[in-house]
Amino acid sequence: MTLPHTKRFRPRITVFHCLNASAEPALESSADYEVKAVNMPCSSIIREVFLLRAFEAGADAVALLVCPEGQCHNVNGNIRAARRVARMKRMIDEIGLDGRRLNIYNIPPGNKLAIQHAIRQTVHDATALGPNPAA
Amino acid sequence: MIVAEQKPLAEIKGIVAPYQRLLVLGCGTCTKTCFAGGEDEVATLASALRLAFKKDGKTIKVQELTVERQCEDEFIKQAAPLVGGIDAVLSLACGAGVQMVASRFRKIPVLPGLNTTFIGVLEKQGLFIEKCLGCGNCVLDDFAGVCPTTRCSKKLFNGPCGGSKNGKCEVNPETECAWQLIIDRAKEFGQLDKLKAYSPPRDWRTSHAGGPRKLVREDHIV
Numbered sequence: 001m002t003l004p005h006t007k008r009f010r011p012r013i014t015v016f017h018c019l020n021a022s023a024e025p026a027l028e029s030s031a032d033y034e035v036k037a038v039n040m041p042c043s044s045i046i047r048e049v050f051l052l053r054a055f056e057a058g059a060d061a062v063a064l065l066v067c068p069e070g071q072c073h074n075v076n077g078n079i080r081a082a083r084r085v086a087r088m089k090r091m092i093d094e095i096g097l098d099g100r101r102l103n104i105y106n107i108p109p110g111n112k113l114a115i116q117h118a119i120r121q122t123v124h125d126a127t128a129l130g131p132n133p134a135a
Numbered sequence: 136m137i138v139a140e141q142k143p144l145a146e147i148k149g150i151v152a153p154y155q156r157l158l159v160l161g162c163g164t165c166t167k168t169c170f171a172g173g174e175d176e177v178a179t180l181a182s183a184l185r186l187a188f189k190k191d192g193k194t195i196k197v198q199e200l201t202v203e204r205q206c207e208d209e210f211i212k213q214a215a216p217l218v219g220g221i222d223a224v225l226s227l228a229c230g231a232g233v234q235m236v237a238s239r240f241r242k243i244p245v246l247p248g249l250n251t252t253f254i255g256v257l258e259k260q261g262l263f264i265e266k267c268l269g270c271g272n273c274v275l276d277d278f279a280g281v282c283p284t285t286r287c288s289k290k291l292f293n294g295p296c297g298g299s300k301n302g303k304c305e306v307n308p309e310t311e312c313a314w315q316l317i318i319d320r321a322k323e324f325g326q327l328d329k330l331k332a333y334s335p336p337r338d339w340r341t342s343h344a345g346g347p348r349k350l351v352r353e354d355h356i357v
Binding site for chain 2: 047048049052053055056091094095096097133134
């Protein structure tokens with residue numbers, strides 16, 4: 001008997017990315033994951049609904065890349081973003097999707113290694129949690 | 136402003152569960168200002184509900200609209216074109232707005248998405264505090280602009296209870312002693328003597344008793 005082919009889970013991640021943290025993100029899909037990048041002039045532009053809509057659009061995990069604390073070009077933008085992410089993590093937990101699917105990373109400007117680490121961690125989290133049950 | 140808080144998502148989910156087509160109706164005045172029911176909150180809640188139901192394998196169609204305020208028919212009627220195609224309205228207005236919408240759209244259920252709490256102010260960023268009970272008989276002129284009805288835990292009208300410590304209330308140490316505030320302010324104006332005047336027992340008939348209160352302005356009726 002031939003077993004049906006098991007499709008390997010290829011996580012879809014959405015990355016909201018502050019352009020001040022890095023102007024040239026190395027965000028490309030690979031064989032292991034699909035990435036959608038949304039550029040922001042500042043992380044303060046993030047709205048809670050954007051994060052939820054990313055999951056509605058099928059994301060298995062969402063990451064925000066923001067400037068380190070104290071280095072936001074607009075003073076407190078990254079702190080506001082962090083507050084919104086924290087609130088939405090709780091909301092996503094209440095929805096039943098697991099708040100670990102959403103994370104925020106502070107990226108020193110121009111640090112491509114930090115970006116790569118954030119992406120790798122997001123893919124790892126998505127893989128561990130499995131496909132978005134509401135996708 | 137009227138301050139309200141959004142109900143927990145689980146409670147809202149339970150309330151809307153019987154309906155397949157929902158309109159989340161926001162209010163652009165008080166509940167927007169306290170981050171409970173404005174456009175952003177409508178969008179976020181609508182998205183959360185779609186995700187929550189989809190996760191359970193159910194589909195719910197959620198439309199979104201925010202009007203200037205839900206306590207006036209002039210604005211509520213903007214929702215009329217949408218009402219024909221829905222099973223229920225989830226209102227993110229205060230209790231007055233929910234009931235106004237329910238009066239307007241009599242044939243469909245209108246559900247509350249918020250818990251209306253108090254008349255208050257934005258004291259500082261992120262902090263809303265109750266200032267007025269709507270007692271119907273304002274005597275702020277007698278108390279240096281600090282309301283003993285609302286802000287004194289014991290509603291005392293003839294001086295402090297004596298239990299405060301470092302200006303904080305003995306009932307709730309997180310609350311400022313209203314009488315400390317009254318005395319401090321009266322002293323600034325040189326009106327401490329005014330506090331010696333006896334305030335008789337309050338007539339509460341102007342307050343929350345005997346059913347809903349009414350204000351008629353015949354000069355505005357044409």
